[in-house]
Amino acid sequence: MWRYRSWDVPQIPAENPQTQKAITKSGLQHLAPPPPAPGAPCSEPERHIRSTVDWSESATYGEHIWFETNVSGDFCYVGEQYCVAKMLKSVSRRKCAACKIVVHTPCIEQLEKINFRCKPSFRESGSRNVREPTFVRHHWVHRRRQDGKCRHCGKGFQQKFTFHSKEIVAISCSWCKQAYHSKVSCFMLQQIEEPCSLGVHAAVVIPPTWILRARRPQNTLKASKKKKRASFKRKSSKKGPEEGRWRPFIIRPTPSPLMKPLLVFVNPKSGGNQGAKIIQSFLWYLNPRQVFDLSQGGPKEALEMYRKVHNLRILACGGDGTVGWILSTLDQLRLKPPPPVAILPLGTGNDLARTLNWGGGYTDEPVSKILSHVEEGNVVQLDRWDLHVEPNPEAGPEERDEGATDRLPLDVFNNYFSLGFDAHVTLEFHESREANPEKFNSRFRNKMFYAGTAFSDFLMGSSKDLAKHIRVVCDGTDLTPKIQDLKPQCIVFLNIPRYCAGTMPWGHPGEHHDFEPQRHDDGYLEVIGFTMTSLAALQVGGHGERLTQCREVVLTTSKAIPVQVDGEPCKLAASRIHIALRNQATMVQKVKRRSATPLHSDQQPVPEQLRIQVSRVSMHDYEALHYDKEQLKEASVPLGTVVVPGDSDLELCRAHIERLQQEPEGAGAKSLTCQKLSPKWCFLDATTASRFYRIDRAQEHLNYVTEIAQDEIYILDPELLGASARPDLPTPTSPLPTSPCSPTPRSLPGDAVPPKGDELVEAAKRNDFCKLQELHRAGGDLMHRDDRSRTLLHHAVSTGSKEVVRYLLDHAPPEILDAVEENGETCLHQAAALGQRTICHYIVEAGASLMKTDQQGDTPRQRAEKAQDTELAAYLENRQHYQMIQREDQETAV
Numbered sequence: 001m002w003r004y005r006s007w008d009v010p011q012i013p014a015e016n017p018q019t020q021k022a023i024t025k026s027g028l029q030h031l032a033p034p035p036p037a038p039g040a041p042c043s044e045p046e047r048h049i050r051s052t053v054d055w056s057e058s059a060t061y062g063e064h065i066w067f068e069t070n071v072s073g074d075f076c077y078v079g080e081q082y083c084v085a086k087m088l089k090s091v092s093r094r095k096c097a098a099c100k101i102v103v104h105t106p107c108i109e110q111l112e113k114i115n116f117r118c119k120p121s122f123r124e125s126g127s128r129n130v131r132e133p134t135f136v137r138h139h140w141v142h143r144r145r146q147d148g149k150c151r152h153c154g155k156g157f158q159q160k161f162t163f164h165s166k167e168i169v170a171i172s173c174s175w176c177k178q179a180y181h182s183k184v185s186c187f188m189l190q191q192i193e194e195p196c197s198l199g200v201h202a203a204v205v206i207p208p209t210w211i212l213r214a215r216r217p218q219n220t221l222k223a224s225k226k227k228k229r230a231s232f233k234r235k236s237s238k239k240g241p242e243e244g245r246w247r248p249f250i251i252r253p254t255p256s257p258l259m260k261p262l263l264v265f266v267n268p269k270s271g272g273n274q275g276a277k278i279i280q281s282f283l284w285y286l287n288p289r290q291v292f293d294l295s296q297g298g299p300k301e302a303l304e305m306y307r308k309v310h311n312l313r314i315l316a317c318g319g320d321g322t323v324g325w326i327l328s329t330l331d332q333l334r335l336k337p338p339p340p341v342a343i344l345p346l347g348t349g350n351d352l353a354r355t356l357n358w359g360g361g362y363t364d365e366p367v368s369k370i371l372s373h374v375e376e377g378n379v380v381q382l383d384r385w386d387l388h389v390e391p392n393p394e395a396g397p398e399e400r401d402e403g404a405t406d407r408l409p410l411d412v413f414n415n416y417f418s419l420g421f422d423a424h425v426t427l428e429f430h431e432s433r434e435a436n437p438e439k440f441n442s443r444f445r446n447k448m449f450y451a452g453t454a455f456s457d458f459l460m461g462s463s464k465d466l467a468k469h470i471r472v473v474c475d476g477t478d479l480t481p482k483i484q485d486l487k488p489q490c491i492v493f494l495n496i497p498r499y500c501a502g503t504m505p506w507g508h509p510g511e512h513h514d515f516e517p518q519r520h521d522d523g524y525l526e527v528i529g530f531t532m533t534s535l536a537a538l539q540v541g542g543h544g545e546r547l548t549q550c551r552e553v554v555l556t557t558s559k560a561i562p563v564q565v566d567g568e569p570c571k572l573a574a575s576r577i578h579i580a581l582r583n584q585a586t587m588v589q590k591v592k593r594r595s596a597t598p599l600h601s602d603q604q605p606v607p608e609q610l611r612i613q614v615s616r617v618s619m620h621d622y623e624a625l626h627y628d629k630e631q632l633k634e635a636s637v638p639l640g641t642v643v644v645p646g647d648s649d650l651e652l653c654r655a656h657i658e659r660l661q662q663e664p665e666g667a668g669a670k671s672l673t674c675q676k677l678s679p680k681w682c683f684l685d686a687t688t689a690s691r692f693y694r695i696d697r698a699q700e701h702l703n704y705v706t707e708i709a710q711d712e713i714y715i716l717d718p719e720l721l722g723a724s725a726r727p728d729l730p731t732p733t734s735p736l737p738t739s740p741c742s743p744t745p746r747s748l749p750g751d752a753v754p755p756k757g758d759e760l761v762e763a764a765k766r767n768d769f770c771k772l773q774e775l776h777r778a779g780g781d782l783m784h785r786d787d788r789s790r791t792l793l794h795h796a797v798s799t800g801s802k803e804v805v806r807y808l809l810d811h812a813p814p815e816i817l818d819a820v821e822e823n824g825e826t827c828l829h830q831a832a833a834l835g836q837r838t839i840c841h842y843i844v845e846a847g848a849s850l851m852k853t854d855q856q857g858d859t860p861r862q863r864a865e866k867a868q869d870t871e872l873a874a875y876l877e878n879r880q881h882y883q884m885i886q887r888e889d890q891e892t893a894v
Contacts, residue, residue, distance in 0.1 A: 057248035062117025069095035070874040090870035097283035122211035146170035267318030270346035342588035351498035357590035359696035377588035395574030401560035409568035420490035423562040427569035474550035488529035507543035613712035624847025650700035678719035757784030764795040824854035850880035
């Protein structure tokens with residue numbers, strides 16, 4: 001393991017009492033000389049390992065928030081002297097989401113011995129005046145991996161890309177993310193005492209100085225108790241039940257006009273596992289006490305606690321149902337003024353999020369940029385509509401349905417209320433999923449069930465007589481005759497422009513003709529009728545039959561009909577439904593920003609026209625290289641050149657790019673390749689983060705070309721082959737490594753015969769690097785396979801030749817990484833089964849898939865587990881998670 005050395009960390013003398021005091025305040029207690037070695041294990045009961053914030057009166061100051069991790073490359077933070085798991089072969093690890101240290105699970109108690117606590121999220125009441133002005137101190141943490149540059153000297157941090165890295169390269173603050181080299185010349189003692197600015201997101205971070213832990217009052221004299229009790233009753237009688245209740249924590253804000261404090265509510269059930277993963281990123285960027293897991297009790301307690309915070313904003317991370325839940329809670333609490341709500345859409349659908357420009361779903365946009373969007377967003381209003389239901393007294397007993405209900409699942413809607421075909425399909429899906437949940441465990445199966453149910457309902461015509469059993473009166477005008485002429489199979493009362501995962505059933509703004517443009521804040525509902533034909537046309541840009549725009553609706557049904565409220569379906573008995581405006585919610589709309597920096601970062605205005613190169617990236621290259629921008633740029637495929645206005649947004653730019661292949665020689669566009677774009681391509685932002693990330697198509701109108709591109713535009717095409725797999729394009733290759741057996745490269749003579757593949761196989765089997773290199777330069781095919789479909793990389797892995805493996809990874813096409821032999825094994829399967837850690841690291845970093853399975857259904861990680869190499873299995877599992885979903889889980893300077 002590791003020890004602190006003079007070149008690892010600043011040497012901080014502890015003889016000076018002031019120095020020792022500063023160390024204690026800073027969080028760098030572990031930099032001081034260690035106390036005597038630990039003796040016998042502590043007899044105290046083992047402390048509960050927390051994965052959530054503790055809001056009880058027994059909360060521990062500076063308590064870590066632990067999540068399970070398999071970061072095998074990170075050593076235990078407590079150090080060699082205190083690590084109790086260093087001799088054990090397989091020990092689980094935990095990572096703190098708030099400060100990002102990694103320790104063995106048994107070593108968590110040892111953190112107290114080195115006196116290292118997490119960044120404090122509140123302050124104690126103590127004896128000082130609770131209104132005394134205080135400031136936040138830095139929380140310094142050692143890092144073995146750090147991106148960015150040293151704040152003092154401006155130089156980058158040396159990265160150790162080895163399977164285990166012992167050396168500490170940086171000291172960074174968990175609050176502001178400032179980082180310094182771990183040497184005295186860069187990080188000095190004076191910095192320990194400096195106030196922390198809380199970083200670039202200080203405007204939305206709730207400082208720990210605002211959150212005060214209150215002590216429960218304890219009175220010994222009975223008379224004093226009675227007096228205070230009577231006084232408390234008199235005061236509390238003027239307050240609501242929530243305000244009079246004692247809470248362990250009190251929020252004492254210090255208002256500032258520049259601050260927009262943020263509460264984040266995350267629904268971990270939304271979007272598969274997205275919610276559970278993204279909550280860790282928010283705990284890192286913000287105060288953990290402003291991030292709430294909605295599965296731990298809902299939003300009411302948090303909103304009540306923070307109700308007096310000025311300029312408060314809310315970020316709802318989940319689907320439209322999660323947003324509706326929070327808005328209904330705000331209605332109950334009647335906060336004045338109500339805090340505006342922004343949306344981070346998780347899962348699918350998300351029509352409200354699309355309406356407010358937040359997109360149709362979270363892909364891989366950095367959390368740091370999301371926080372900036374929330375801070376800069378515009379405050380807008382959203383109509384909310386009441387649904388009042390009462391039984392229809394005119395319906396006869398023969399119309400009753402035992403399976404019908406007299407109540408709606410929700411009594412208010414933000415998006416839409418509908419009845420007929422779409423509600424019937426949704427109801428069938430919900431009932432089937434409740435009966436057999438194991439059959440609905442994938443998005444593909446769910447979509448297939450929807451399609452099958454819709455088709456069977458179409459054949460049965462269960463909704464074809466809808467118009468005969470309803471009466472619709474809008475603002476006093478009876479629309480029933482018009483509806484009976486149309487014979488719709490579905491009627492939608494729409495509040496927002498989006499419906500059914502992004503479609504626009506009212507039509508585009510220029511298609512309204514006799515109606516006003518649709519708005520979500522005008523106090524009007526749009527009433528739309530759909531036949532089966534118009535419903536099918538929705539997915540290709542069509543719209544329904546516009547019936548009316550109104551402020552009030554009275555809907556009467558004469559029999560049980562399927563209905564749905566914002567996606568929640570039921571079969572409603574014959575009823576009279578009254579729809580009227582309830583109120584307006586305050587929302588945050590993502591704004592379209594005009595970048596102050598033009599295309600080439602000069603100070604001249606944006607030109608009237610931009611001539612810009614377009615290059616596209618394959619999904620394989622993107623997943624393998626999107627954390628390395630330079631390599632991804634080299635792997636991109638030139639598509640052509642477009643000429644667009646200087647102030648173009650991405651929607652306009654998309655039209656120019658798609659025109660490249662329709663008019664290869666057209667004015668303002670010149671195509672360089674004949675390979676067609678797939679319909680699913682999207683733009684990549686190449687400028688605002690340390691890596692590329694995708695831009696949701698629903699947000700293209702919010703981004704200008706000059707905001708995502710400098711020298712050229714990059715687009716992601718999921719159906720494009722990797723650049724090296726294209727026979728019509730040159731393959732980017734690394735320079736050949738110098739070797740004593742081949743000092744200078746030589747070209748293949750025109751009449752020479754390329755070497756046979758068997759010679760290459762023999763060279764790989766014998767670990768003859770010089771021979772393999774010579775055969776390759778003579779024209780040998782590095783993608784040659786033997787009679788069992790094994791590639792040269794398979795043979796190199798079987799012999800354990802690191803040099804040959806590196807050469808093949810550098811010079812063979814990327815397809816060699818995931819090539820399988822006849823038993824379905826890739827080279828990574830083979831290396832994992834043999835326990836070859838370094839070779840596994842080479843192959844994984846080159847971009848090999850960690851999800852491929854062999855004929856037994858095993859992934860490389862499972863092969864390592866079968867070989868009983870738990871550390872290698874943990875490494876592969878971590879990289880598998882990194883490859884699939886990791887977004888912000890890095891120790892990165894903001």
